[in-house]
Amino acid sequence: MAPRVEAYRAPARLMHWLTVLFVVSTIPAGVIMVQEGLSRPLQNSLFIWHKNIGVVILVLVVARLLYRAAHPPPPLPASLSPGQVRIAGLTHWGMYGLLLVMAVSGYVRVRAGGFPIEALDAMGVPPLVPRSDALANTAKAIHFWARFPLVLLILMHVGAAAFHGIVKRDGVFSRMWPGRA
Template sequence: MSDAVGGAATGEPSRDTVGPGWSTPSRLFHWTVAALVLVTVPVGVAMTSEGFDGVRNTLYVSHKGIGVVLLVLVTFRAVWRWLTPAPKLPASIPEGEQRLARFTHRLLYVLLFVMALSGYLRTVGGGYPIELLDALGVPPLVGEMPVWADRLSVLHAFVAYLLVATVAVHVAVVVQHTLFGRTNLLSRMWPPFRSGRS
């Protein structure tokens, strides 16, 4: 699908130019985090639901392992995002929508970080192991705090809903513009390696 301006001569609606989009490191961060979240959310839901007794332990170990990888990745990603300028959205996207997009992106960073940190603190604070960190020889960074561990457990489950809802809005906007609008927004982030000079 071309994202160049044109198409009037063929009778097709014209498409806006979106520029080179995000850099390769930003794209790799984006799709790695997206894939891990896509795995860890259903694993988190399954391990806390009935009917998974045979694999519950494996699910917990996997969820906690992917979760701490996400904690590190999301932290690095936020620093990278702060250090590097974001490519401008096409001027054809109304200013109100651009502001909403910036808000949604910031919210995603915050929710992901709160998810990962609350999961870590809930686990370590409750006196439970994180097998991946144990295998790497990383000691718990905080002591046991059972009351806070319980509160953070509630926060972790609540923020999961907010995260899923925000991701759904984020995906819906990109799909709407890319498939039904004039702007191939997806090409700003896909494929994971930017073609040409990166």
């Protein structure tokens, strides 16, 4: 059984697993929707899902950062070396940063390109960037390239979590698992 290690608070764990759910569905949707030969209705549905959930991810990441500033994460167990703690910190901040880059560049690509974001349009939120093909193309390139380091960090993060949860069983994984007090 894993040793008792102080867990993240419930709101932090909820926001973490919602981010997982949304990111894990947004990345494949983004990759599939730009493929040639898709039926129009499928492509439209994927675009609508991708754009609107992408905005939800942006809001969620900002909320997580604000919550984290008010409630710093519990310390990692002393069994981790300073190097491991440092790599974990760099991975976490890298993921936050790249999620923000992906979400903001996606937003700018769509708004500067003059396209709708259905949920924001329904709420009457106006575009926050001007219509500009040059801006849209720059944002498109950033959106295309930033996914590679993001996916790399996600794989490192999942690998480390699995290593702690399955091999080491040192309580690090269960800090973020739902249902811990």
